[in-house]
């Protein structure tokens with residue numbers, strides 16, 4: 176029987192969990208310490224791309240990462256430090272690079288991503304849920320002969336996985352997407368992939384939740400998950416006004432407790448900090464990425480029809496109405512705030528390089544976000560070990576938008592005791 180549920184964290188994952196739980200009859204509270212959707216779900220590259228379901232670890236990943244580490248403008252960086260959490264994570268990452276583990280991971284992620292895309296299709300038809308959803312495919316673009324030779328292998332691999340993809344030489348690519356610069360060497364178009372505004376998706380879901388009577392709490396963090404006798408009892412909120420809990424206690428102000436039969440921990444890169452006091456080890460590393468959003472692309476600049484992935488630079492260019500977003504890089508440098516100007520400029524430069532007439536960047540919104548990444552590159556979705564009534568939904572790495580709706584649906588199925596519509600074996604939170 177559905178009862179009271181609290182979802183901690185209102186990014187794409189938490190908002191989707193709250194949405195599906197409410198639809199299942201749970202009385203939902205959704206709590207975020209910030210405004211909804213302002214974490215990693217705010218200005219990501221907005222792709223919904225089952226074709227990119229390869230986990231981050233895989234054969235050759237360590238060699239490639241080592242090469243990239245030598246360049247200050249590369250799409251990957253690990254800040255060297257003696258952090259036992261990071262060292263253990265890197266050790267497990269290395270183990271997940273075997274061809275067998277990578278293939279298993281790909282199959283599991285692909286199933287999840289495809290189910291996610293199918294739910295986006297349903298959702299896009301629902302009245303009132305508007306988030307710039309488009310299903311216009313994804314175009315990989317290549318800048319070099321060597322890159323374009325790789326495209327041939329990618330083409331075969333995509334077809335084997337059941338995708339419809341077309342190789343385009345330079346002339347065909349320019350005909351297909353006139354906004355491209357003639358500097359490109361060629362392209363690979365993947366049909367059926369989608370994109371939409373991830374932040375608008377969170378806003379649409381939370382607006383719907385409010386309309387159906389859910390309790391929405393913004394600007395107040397959850398300080399702890401309350402567990403008694405091996406069962407979840409609710410959550411404790413930080414005192415209002417961002418006062419640290421200890422200071423508020425000594426000033427006599429009380430932090431509020433929200434009772435719940437079910438708690439869903441969906442706090443993205445901050446999930447480990449909330450799980451650790453319960454004795455739960457959730458090995459997620461924050462992987463920082465950057466984006467630059469041009470607010471209104473002038474008419475004389477390139478107007479993109481489909482999103483692009485600049486393969487050699489690992490940078491995405493996404494059209495979002497009259498806005499244009501460049502996104503990329505992956506930095507394992509902890510939760511340190513701030514933007515590295517060299518890497519940010521590399522993201523912007525790669526986007527500009529492939530457009531015939533790039534927009535001016537002076538009004539662009541610069542942003543960074545922390546992807547939550549497990550060492551095997553797969554999310555954690557399922558009941559926490561040893562604590563009844565606690566579900567973990569986090570660690571979606573590069574695919575948190577793509578997999579948000581299916582994660583929400585799976586969480587509701589678990590909560591209701593229904594069989595999950597996708598096998599959760601690979602995503603068990605206790606697998607580490």
Ligand SMILES: Cc1cc2nc3c(=O)[nH]c(=O)nc-3n(C[C@H](O)[C@H](O)[C@H](O)COP(=O)(O)OP(=O)(O)OC[C@H]3O[C@@H](n4cnc5c(N)ncnc54)[C@H](O)[C@@H]3O)c2cc1C
Nearest residue numbers: 184186188214215216220221222397443464574575576577
């Ligand atoms: C540059 C970049 C490009 C990307 N592009 C894509 C893409 O094209 N497609 C795709 O599918 N994915 C993409 N991703 C990945 C995607 O953004 C993430 O996987 C996804 O946003 C994770 O969602 P989340 O809800 O788990 O985390 P978040 O969106 O970070 O949400 C977690 C929330 O928890 C809240 N929180 C934390 N601690 C507490 C607390 N104590 N109490 C209450 N609330 C708390 C935070 O404030 C935050 O709102 C990209 C990421 C980056 C950085």
